[in-house]
Amino acid sequence: MTMTHVSISDRVFVKNFAMLLGVLVAMTFVLFVLAQMVAAQLPTEDTAEMQAKMQAKKDALAERISSVGQLVVAGGSGSTGGTTQVASAAVDGKATYDTTCAVCHVAGVAGAPKFGDKAAWTPRIAQGIDTLYQHAINGFQGTVGFMPAKGGNASLADDAVKAAVDHMVKESQ
Ligand code: HEC
Structure with missing residues (x-):
């Protein structure tokens, strides 16, 4: 029995095993590339979108607050003085x-x-x-x-x- 003598079942096994390894390596590569794409794209998109949304919310809020604040300042300067007097x-x-x-x-x-x-x-x-x-x-x-x-x-x-x-x-x- 020499080293070159390999049984048929061994050959089939080696062939199948090599194919399996190849498929796994290919899948690993595909998953790696996908992960890179997800990591590179999604977060930046999310952040930009969130920032835009938050800025919009802030602007809306600032607008609402400013009108209330103006009302308070306009109507309250006198009463604020009165309150200060009472407190002191x-x-x-x-x-x-x-x-x-x-x-x-x-x-x-x-x-x-x-x-x-x-x-x-x-x-x-x-x-x-x-x-x-x-x-x-x-x-x-x-x-x-x-x-x-x-x-x-x-x-x-x-x-x-x-x-x-x-x-x-x-x-x-
Ligand atoms: C309308 C007038 C009037 C005003 C205003 C007034 N008092 Fe009097 N107070 C009196 C009279 C009169 C007495 C004495 C009553 C007695 O002994 O029969 C008195 C007595 C007192 C006494 C002594 C009480 C005791 O048990 O002997 C104190 C303390 C006092 N007053 C504090 C004050 C304070 C503090 C104020 C302001 C927040 C004030 N009073 C405002 C008329 C006044």
């Missing part, structure tokens, strides 16, 4: 005092304890700051006169009234 009054006890409380408390109208009058304020301060807050916020009928709730300005926030009380107490002790 809420934390600025002196401002609240000046605008609402000073009317009575500077001159002692109707028996109001005068601003800065230590003798008038000492017994009141002795009641405790919470009592003073209560009386200023809810109103108070005392022995000398009537302290209206929030000094008659119902729109004041409780904290604004408290801050005004703090301001009066601080300057009167």
